[in-house]
Amino acid sequence: DVKVTQSSRYLVKRTGEKVFLECVQDMDHENMFWYRQDPGLGLRLIYFSYDVKMKEKGDIPEGYSVSREKKERFSLILESASTNQTSMYLCASSPNFGLNVVAFFGQGTRLTVV
């Protein structure tokens, strides 16, 4: 079974802190994604990466950055956490070829910024 593992299920951070959310996948997938999930808004794409050291902005990248130094690991960084970044964060991975792509998701990290 494909496994996508997020390092924390719950996090509480203070405003202004630098926050790291880590995601690891074990299926050698090229693509990795970070989404945030908010009630009524579904999942919104923050950033994605299609290769090591490659990244592209999603729909809501402001206030976030990412790092992908190794193929299996994709980190989301909140440079200076703010209360409006309180949310559920979901990591996903998928193979590259578009003909039969299925994405696999981690369990999510619920981040609260106080």
Next chain:
Amino acid sequence: AQSVTQLDSHVSVSEGTPVLLRCNYSSSYSPSLFWYVQHPNKGLQLLLKYTSAATLVKGINGFEAEFKKSETSFHLTKPSAHMSDAAEYFCVVTQRKKAAGNKLTFGGGTRVLVKP
């Protein structure tokens, strides 16, 4: 460019009655379409996918969806709802082509309530 619209944010059904969750999409390329389900405090689970084979797709737990290109729709149905179907459901689109960085675009979600 691609987008997904789930037409109902909440659906309430009685146990044993049919369920219909509506999804419309737009895509510049031929799409692949998915339905995912998220039970409370659980991760996202793939229900079914359409990737250009049969237009009627069967998934897990008795769900099925029909791809209708002329209507740009991919509605999810189940003939008889079960209490365990209470969850949030997401319709998702991506581009069906070989390319680096195929993005997944999610609809806003439909929360299903099943009444006894």
